[in-house]
Each structure stands twice: as structure tokens, then as C-alpha cells.
Amino acid sequence: MSIFSVGVSGLNAAQAGILTASHNISNASTPGFSRQETVQGTNIPMLTGSGFQGQGTHVVTVKRIYDEFLGRQVLSAEASASEMDSYLAQIKQIDNLLADPNAGLSPALAAFFKGVQDVAANPASIPSRQSMLSAAQSLVARFQSIDQRMTEIRDGTNSQIMGQVTAINTYSAQIADINQRIILAQAGNQTQAPNDLLDQRDQMLKDLNKLIRVSTLTQGDGSFNVFIGNGQPLVVGTQSYQLQAVASRDDPERIVVAMKGVGGTTLTLPDSQITGGTLGGLVAFRSQSLDAAQNAMGRLALSLAQNFNDQHHLGMDLTGALGVDFFNLSNAVPTVRANGGNSGSTLVTGMPTVTIDSQNIDELTVSDYTLTTDGTNFTLTRLSDNVTTAITTVPQLVDGMSINTSTWTSLVAGDKFLIQPTRVGARNIAVGFSDARMIAAAAPVRTSAALANTGTASINSGTVVAPPPPNPALQNKVTITFTSATTYDVLDVTTATTLATGVVYPDPLPATGGVVTYNGWTAQITGNPATGDVFTVETNANGVADNRNAMLLGALQTAATMLGSASGPTASYQSAYSQIVSEVGSKTNEVTSIGASQQSLVDHATESLQQLAGVNLDEEAANLLRYQQAYQASAKIFEIASKIFDEIIALGR
Structure with a gap:
């Protein structure tokens, strides 16, 4: 090789x-x-009598400066940060709704x-009664308004899930396409990497990872495979697999993610496999926060309405009629849905029946359930914690x-069937x-002592403890007549039926403590009766000024009627609502905190990667000067070689 070649x-x-x-500067x-850098190598030297003489240089490759480990760290952190950002954007809507001092439930309650x-x-005041009805209408409207807003959030979540699935499919198709281009580029020279194509693919993967957490596996031909969940393939070489947003077989109102397989078959992916990224945040928000909050509002509405109805039944209205349902719950019943994969007959007929047990309503949870069969036996699974219960009796509580x-x-x-006990309660x-x-407002019974009584015994006003049977015997007149200072007889005057004779006082049977119970009411006698003393329990006729049942209705505001435990109900309506607000607020703070920490990890990992792979304009400017000087020095070789050649020619003349 000549000096010119060098x-x-x-x-x-x-x-x-x-x-x-x-x-580098341009990009x-x-x-x-x-950033990229040239890697130079020396040409093969020539062996001469005086040793090996150098033959110049050549560019081995243009190297892409990238660290795969740091890149994976960025992807992992970004997937988590995007998930928390998505979750936070959704849960803030519920947090603001429930905690609002004007739009929340507390002021209406x-x-x-x-x-x-x-x-x-x-x-006896009609205006006061009308005001109570108006307040009840406002309370119902507030329940319905909160539920409607949550339903709108649910619909919005469904729409966003569909949008994210479309975007994921677009990215997966683009990655499959660029895999093909990388394979073709490397086919011409297996030792040279198509740096810019690799950057483009990594950027697409980065954008995809912000939508859903992905993992990759690099192939020998330069392509890589992309997986989601527990290894479901999204891209394999040059082939992309499409996700679909479909209605859940359990609940048609719920949009879930499915994967389209060979032959057009679809496989629904469990929510647990949709993690990371915006899509993972949407799915986690719906299953962890939205479902529980909407069910909790339904439980609160059902509990309040049922408790109020039960007490209202024990009262008497202004016309003298016994109380009827104050709240209408005919449409607020548990939702039972047949799974779309069930055999045809159970989609229409043969549905199990589920009702709310009014006596145990405090035991309601905020979970949904699935009821399954093996063809003979039945199993109920509580979805919030996967606790199962074998259904062995009919009906079973x-x-x-x-x-x-x-x-x-x-x-x-x-x-199987999906059971949602409280989902539509507030709606x-x-x-x-x-x-x-x-x-x-009034109690339907009243008590009195005969004016001719000579003893010192007295009877309380009486309490209604249970709704009457179909026979309105609650309104029958009953007398308690003492045949001696220590015994009495009980007579149903209305039907001329002797109910008891010779009952011992003050420890009568079947009740104790001077208590007489009959057909839904109870009255207590205290003191020292005399022979011939008579006490009467009868219909509270014209009791328009009686407020005994209204006071009991009002007492429900602070009574523990919800969140049952082994020792009974533990929470009032307001405290139960406060717990809903607290749980949503705590989750909001938790997601905010996790999101901030994940964003810090993103910033740190990105900074570390940029320090290695990012373009430093000052450094590149210095490189330009260095390569300019190298170019000028190499050009000087031609000038010197030309002069040497001219002198050699001149010597030969």
C-alpha cells in the first residue's frame, strides 16, 4: 500500500x-x-525487511451507545408511573365527588x-310531614346522583380501555413491521447493527410500555418478541397479535381485554394479568376502587331504606292505618347475571334467586360473588377475597x-352466575x-290504667316490637286484670279470647319482669297492684299527636345498624359513609405517593441512561473539531507525498 492509500x-x-x-448533533x-460513535481499526500491516509497516486505518463499525440494563430499568419504572397516573386521574373523580361538602351524601343525610x-x-303538622317527604326525595336524589356519576366514570373507564387497546394494537403492528426491517437490514451484514432502526423500535416499545407493561426476548435474527401478562405474546418476530376490548361474559356492562388467537378465537385475559401502564391503571382502578365504592353506596342506601321501612311498619299514620314501606325497594334487588359461557338453557331459565335478608342486612359486604355448580353441588365465591361457601341448604344465608x-x-x-347484591341499591x-x-309517626297501641284501680302499679306506654301478621290483631283491645295482688288474667276483648289466666306477678310467664307481650306489642307493669286492678292495651285511636314512632325513626340516625361483626352492627349511616370517604381518600393518597416515588425512579433511571446514551452537544462539537483536524492532517499527507514524488521524478531527469 502506498502513502497515498494511507x-x-x-x-x-x-x-x-x-x-x-x-x-448525533442533528438528532x-x-x-x-x-448517540453513535465510530470504531476504528488499523489495516493489516505490511511485512518488510525492516519490520511491519502500518497501512493506515479503517472504520470497523458505527457503534450505538446503549445499555440494555438501564433501558429495562426505565421501562419498568415508566410502566408503574403510568399506571399510577392513570389510577390517580380516575380515583380523584370519586374522591372529589364523595368528599364534596355540598355534592356528597352527608348534607342530604x-x-x-x-x-x-x-x-x-x-x-300532627302537615307542613312538617311534607318537609320530611321533600328531604327524603332529596336524599334519594342524592343517592341516585352519586350512583349516576359513578356509572358515568365506569362508562368512561370502559371507553378508555377500548382506546388503549386500539393504541396497543397499533404499536404492536408497528413493532412487528420494524422487526421485519431490522431482519432485512442485518441480512446484508450480520456484523453491523442498524442503529437508527433499533432506536426507533426501542422508542416504540417505550411508548407501548406506557400503555401496558411488556417484557421482551431478543432473537438471533435481530428481532425481538414482546409479551404481556404471564407471557401472552403480543409480537413474535414479524407477527403481531391483536388485543380486543370485549364485553365480559360475567357482566356485559364491563369491558375487558381479550387476545385474538389463531382462527379468530378470543381468550379473555384476567384483570390480574393486565398490569402496568395506562391500561393497567384503568383496570386496577375499576376492580379495586370503583366497584367497591359503588357497591358501598348501594349497601348504605339499602341498609338505610330497609331499617327505616322496618321501623315505619311499627308505626301508625294520621289516618290510623299501620305504616307501610317508606322507601320503595322493589327495583333495588340483587343483580344476578348468567355467564355468557353457560349452557343455553341457563341463559334464560333456571336462574338461582337471591334476595337481601332484612334481618341480617348489616352483614352485607361490598363484594360481588360468583355462584358455580359442578353439576350437583353449588359453591359461592366472594370475589373480594376468594372466600368460598358451599351452599348446602335451601335457602341459605x-x-x-x-x-x-x-x-x-x-x-x-x-x-356460573355473577351476583351483585348491592350494585344497584343507590340507583x-x-x-x-x-x-x-x-x-x-305514632305508635299503633296505647295503654291505660283503670280509674278505679286501688293499687300503686302503673303500666308504661307500650312498644310495638314486630309488624303484625296478616290478621290485624295488633289493633285488638287487650285487658290485664289482677285477680289478686300476685296473679292476673289476660283477655283479648276484641275476640273475647282468654290469652292467659293466673299468671304470677311480678314474674309472669312467658315473659319476665312484669312484661306482657302479645301479637307484636309489649307492655311493662311496675309497682304493687291490688286485686281487681285493670290495665288496658288498645288501638291508639286518634293518636295524631303521638310521636313515639317518629322518635324511634329519628333515633336510627345515630344507631349502629351497619357493618355487622360477631357482636352485631358496629356503625351508623354517617360513620359508614365516612368510612367510604376515608377509604377512597386513603387510596387516593396512596396512589399519589406511589406515583411520585415511581416518577422519581423514572427520572433517575432516565438520567442514568441519558448520561450514557444521550447526545452531549459540547462533546460532539469537540469531536467535530478533532475529526476536522484529523481530516486536515490526512490531507497534508497527500501534499507531502506529492512533493516527494515530484522530487523523485526530478532526480531521474
């Missing part, structure tokens, strides 16, 4: 360095670009019970529900009537 090799190497530095702001207290203070499987007539192993409650006179 100079040419230097010029080419310097030119390659200038081009690489210029390429300094290009997302995902990794307080206003309703204030209306009840006003009726208790003025039981579980968590405040009465479940009857005898109506499930078409048993096929594997068939579908209503006020049961509009006539203010129907508010049962």
Missing part, C-alpha cells in the same frame, strides 16, 4: 467521524435516539333526619343474602308514597 484511509476515517458527530432532540326530628316535634339454588334447574358443570331506591299523612 492518506486516503485517514481521510475516510475522519470523514466517517465527522458524519457520525453531525448525525440530539429526537425521542429515543442513542343530615337534612333527612332533621325532617324526621321536625315530625317528631310536630307529629350468606353475608346478608338469602340464596336459593332450588330454582336453578338446568345444572351443567362449570356454569333504584325511591320514596314509597307522596301523601304526607302516610308517615307513621
